[in-house]
Amino acid sequence: xxxxxxxxxxxxxxxxxxxxxxxxxxxxxxxxxxxxxxxxxxxxxxxxxxxxxxxxxxxxxxxxxxxxxxxxxxxxxxxxxxxxxxxxxxxxxxxxxxxxxxxxxxxxxxxxxxxxxxxxxxxxxxxxxxxxxxxxxxxxxxxxxxxxxxxxxxxxxxxxxxxxxxxxxxxxxxxxxxxxxxxxxxxxxxxxxxxxxxxxxxxxxxxxxxxxxxxxxxxxxxxxxxxxxxxxxxxxxxxxxxxxxxxxxxxxxxxxxxxxxxxxxxxxxxxxxxxxxxxxxxxxxxxxxxxx
Amino acid sequence: xxxxxxxxxxxxxxxxxxxxxxxxxxxxxxxxxxxxxxxxxxxxxxxxxxxxxxxxxxxxxxxxxxxxxxxxxxxxxxxxxxxxxxxxxxxxxxxxxxxxxxxxxxxxxxxxxxxxxxxxxxxxxxxxxxxxxxxxxxxxxxxxxxxxxxxxxxxxxxxxxxxxxxxxxxxxxxxxxxxxxxxxxxxxxxxxxxxxxxxxxxxxxxxxxxxxxxxxxxxxxxxxxxxxxxxxxxxxxxxxxxxxxxxxxxxxxxxxxxxxxxxxxxxxxxxxxxxxxxxxxxxxxxxxxxxxxxxxxxxxxxxxxxxxxxxxxxxxxxxxxxxx
Numbered sequence: 001x002x003x004x005x006x007x008x009x010x011x012x013x014x015x016x017x018x019x020x021x022x023x024x025x026x027x028x029x030x031x032x033x034x035x036x037x038x039x040x041x042x043x044x045x046x047x048x049x050x051x052x053x054x055x056x057x058x059x060x061x062x063x064x065x066x067x068x069x070x071x072x073x074x075x076x077x078x079x080x081x082x083x084x085x086x087x088x089x090x091x092x093x094x095x096x097x098x099x100x101x102x103x104x105x106x107x108x109x110x111x112x113x114x115x116x117x118x119x120x121x122x123x124x125x126x127x128x129x130x131x132x133x134x135x136x137x138x139x140x141x142x143x144x145x146x147x148x149x150x151x152x153x154x155x156x157x158x159x160x161x162x163x164x165x166x167x168x169x170x171x172x173x174x175x176x177x178x179x180x181x182x183x184x185x186x187x188x189x190x191x192x193x194x195x196x197x198x199x200x201x202x203x204x205x206x207x208x209x210x211x212x213x214x215x216x217x218x219x220x221x222x223x224x225x226x227x228x229x230x231x232x233x234x235x236x237x238x239x240x241x242x243x244x245x246x247x248x249x250x251x252x253x254x255x256x257x258x259x260x261x262x263x264x265x266x267x268x269x270x271x272x273x274x275x276x277x278x279x280x281x282x283x284x285x286x287x288x289x290x291x292x
Numbered sequence: 293x294x295x296x297x298x299x300x301x302x303x304x305x306x307x308x309x310x311x312x313x314x315x316x317x318x319x320x321x322x323x324x325x326x327x328x329x330x331x332x333x334x335x336x337x338x339x340x341x342x343x344x345x346x347x348x349x350x351x352x353x354x355x356x357x358x359x360x361x362x363x364x365x366x367x368x369x370x371x372x373x374x375x376x377x378x379x380x381x382x383x384x385x386x387x388x389x390x391x392x393x394x395x396x397x398x399x400x401x402x403x404x405x406x407x408x409x410x411x412x413x414x415x416x417x418x419x420x421x422x423x424x425x426x427x428x429x430x431x432x433x434x435x436x437x438x439x440x441x442x443x444x445x446x447x448x449x450x451x452x453x454x455x456x457x458x459x460x461x462x463x464x465x466x467x468x469x470x471x472x473x474x475x476x477x478x479x480x481x482x483x484x485x486x487x488x489x490x491x492x493x494x495x496x497x498x499x500x501x502x503x504x505x506x507x508x509x510x511x512x513x514x515x516x517x518x519x520x521x522x523x524x525x526x527x528x529x530x531x532x533x534x535x536x537x538x539x540x541x542x543x544x545x546x547x548x549x550x551x552x553x554x555x556x557x558x559x560x561x562x563x564x565x566x567x568x569x570x571x572x573x574x575x576x577x578x579x580x581x582x583x584x585x586x587x588x589x590x591x592x593x594x595x596x597x598x599x600x601x602x603x604x605x606x607x608x609x610x611x612x613x614x615x616x
Binding site for chain 2: 008009010011012015040041043046047079081082100101102103104107108139141142143144145146168169170171172173174175176180190192193194197198201204205208209226230252253255256257258
């Protein structure tokens, strides 16, 4: 079963929830994998501290023009909708950053002058954190497009009952790439106007992809009228709330120093219990089979 | 005209709260919310929309079912898995094909190679952008349809519109609230800016992500300064960030202490400097005056470097000499 931890708004606690659920469920003997799909700013390894066994570069195929064969006919430039290949009177120039690797120029070239060569865009690392299978991607700095790395992560075979995919913030293409094919999404939010607004965007996204979702509210201060009003508005949204994690200095400190919070703060582990029960129930029901 | 871009790498470090405070203190100014995935600035600035325009982010393939012979060539050629074969689906006739708009990147390979010419690329509206007025100036902001791509292109469009508007009105300052991460919308938000203000927090994740965004600023040639938010929750890590920022030449110009007034202000839909004189508000006022004096020395915003196509980076800026 593949569970994406997403949020819309950044910094709400996606990585905290993902790494701690992975830790707690692995401790109960389940086969768990954690996949860090926030390849622009990956943080899961800071908390899980995995031992990396394998590391490989991710490449994107970009065109290479063989100048002897090229007749400067310009069909490649015309075929490319991204302005990534331009035919000049003397030579044909490729702009790899703009290339979407669609293969259109190669198909368009009548002289067979275009082939493809891999160009590095980032790295994938695989290993173990205790019994947790760890997989993490990292985009090279200056590279604009993260989906090829997320695709590479998702194509890597895993053996697990439960796979947690830690999504990047936002609602655009890298998040879609992470969510595609998931069995469910856990949406982490915080009790602020920003948190609620961005949660609504995230809900619209998972609904568009037909992925069932539940909400975890992080940093809750229960007393006070503002929170009660906020919770009223949350209850009007079409998703169940699975947990409310309280704001606590102990949790914030454990997080800031990069530890697995559930290991050090028992109350935090307790708050995640209902989520764990629900996830285990879904596995038992066999609602979802892991198939990558 | 100067442009300050507030950026963070890691999400949720306080970019928008700080941008809102700077916007109120810098009045009159033009503000741009470039976090088009999850825009929140309007929740604080409470603007009145003056103008709204659709954003045409690109084109998507569309199958003309009456002409399609269902040969399957498009499925074979599409590298994005964007063509679904819909067997027995009510939405399309038996054995027909359908484009998955969320997966289609608009490359046109299927269009060019369909033997029946049964596929077209059609302009695709995937967002709206707005010009609004708030009590301290003007706000350019946008909403991207969920699941859309081309957020980098929308960012560029917003920044260009803000730049033209500010030039026309003679407004000397543009404040830009950037998106998290280091990918295409971030690169689109940073290129050509006068100064970047990196907001980070003293956690291991904050430090890690700070270093990546600082390296990106350097690679793009945008000078940067750093602000540590909630600096007192882990003074040791704050020190490590300060040391690291010396290495990257992005010196720490301010530290904001943890202060529950920040959330209280957000709940009241106001900027913290309007409703509080607590430690965070005071720190933000000090940051404002430091940033303004840094901006005086910084270069003017260079809109010629704003990216022109959906995604790019330095290679493209360099390439301009070749293409024109």
